[in-house]
Amino acid sequence: MTTERTMTLNMGPQHPSTHGVLRLVLELDGEVVVRCEPHIGYLHTGIEKGLESKRYQQGIPLTDRLDYLAPLSNNLAYVLAIEKALGIEVPDRAQTIRVLMTELTRIKSHLVWLGTHALDIGAMSVFLYCFREREQVLDMYEAVSGQRMMSSYFRVGGLMADLPAGFEAQVEAFLAAFPSRLEEYEALLTENPLWRQRTVGIGSIRAADAIVLGVSGPALRACGVAYDVRRANPYCGYERYQFDVPVGKVGDVYERYTIRMAEMRQSHRIAGQALQRLAPGPINVADPKLIPPPRKLLKTSMEALIHHFKLYSEGFSVPAGEVYQAIESPKGELGVYLVSDGTNRPYRVHYRAPSFVNLQALPRMVEGRLVADVIAVIGSLDIVLGEIDR
């Protein structure tokens, strides 16, 4: 594609600011990008194929590894799809804990985005502050599931375990401190002239173009389209929570920044309400075909022993049919399309990964702009190659 005037430059797949293994083939006229073509697949791990060969419960740890910055969102979409196909709804306490944990996940994912995005543009200290708070959310992951990152905490029919003692206090302490932390980040960036020069008016896209390109999440809301799955098609009882859907106007890199900052405030608000709502109660559906019996019952109840054995050797079957379940992940509309053939393994699972679709809009945002802007725009899209390549 090189002509006499232009030069082809490979950016990635080993480039620190492509957030993983994204490769961009740039055609440059001087420093101006004439054409940008993303090449993906360097992290293809066949997760969708793998899910087909695993029983429903066994597949959950695989889903953690899609968007590894928001593992619980991937879990949630998967278990909600299965629960929809089964026709069950989990108890209130489980719903509330799911909301609490996924909102903390959103904060954690946005913190990595903010830190790395600022790092790409040259503001190093923000990264260190963000990872300080992210660490606290990872501690909460560890407290509930024993795992800091790939926690697989959500299970079909409920949760892996109830919240440990003292967990509410841990979350409360985090939530109490978090607004002042957000102010710290904003003090470093929002009015910073260097930050504004690199982001204001860069990589903007019109709302109509964003919709036709399938862009979702903060990148779409920054153009002024108030599409948030939590509000539009609530799941997990989101209709019972008070929160705003922040929207922007011009959809440039700077607005994607302000939208995500506002979203962290909303997640903080939702998490606080979830904490208020937490009432004692069961965390799993009362169905021994889905949920393993309590350990102590195994020694006294024949049925419990049989259920336990069947659940771990054969799993459970899902009625034949197909469902699509979308959730609002930190990156946008995360949708699971599940086809069941009535057996104990999914026939087909497809992840509608928001990063995959959002990345498609990248050429539209960077063509005609400088190479340095490409870095800022990639950062502002908040892509994770794990879910793009699957």
Added chain:
Amino acid sequence: MSESRAPTPDPGAETPAEGLVLQRLREQFGDALRDVKIWRHETTILLAPQDLVRVCRFLRDASDLAFDFLSSVVGVDRLHLPDNSPRFEVVYHLYSIQFKRRLRLKVRVDEGDAVPSVTGVWESANWHEREIFDLFGVPVEGHPDLRRILMPDDWEGHPLRKDYPVEASPKWWAEEPA
């Protein structure tokens, strides 16, 4: 929201919103709707491949439907399902941002037959259709740039086909010069 494990009541029932979409489609296309299924409050419509693009265009442009957002395009290899001819199914998930409604369209094609591209209706179909071409080997007619997307360009076979083994892969890395 119920807290018990009560099965969803009458999952086959049409809600008024689903009824409107179906009614408009039946008026406009009649026989083109090969099959309509409603399960778990989700509507699925099976179409013949040649009808796909005009139905999509109508769904996008009709002001009372406004399916302006294509969520995803998914391939399914029906090889191990009871009725497996035609073998491949391509599934389109449509969404209307204005009316907050979802709709699923499907077409079925045999090995080697092409599905028409909907990139002319929703640009976002581009990468989804490349993925179907790559992982299922279903050609897409009228696609502006039909290449593999996730697998290497010289890869043999289509990994998401049901007759493609889970754990075997050609040792293409060994053949490259050291």
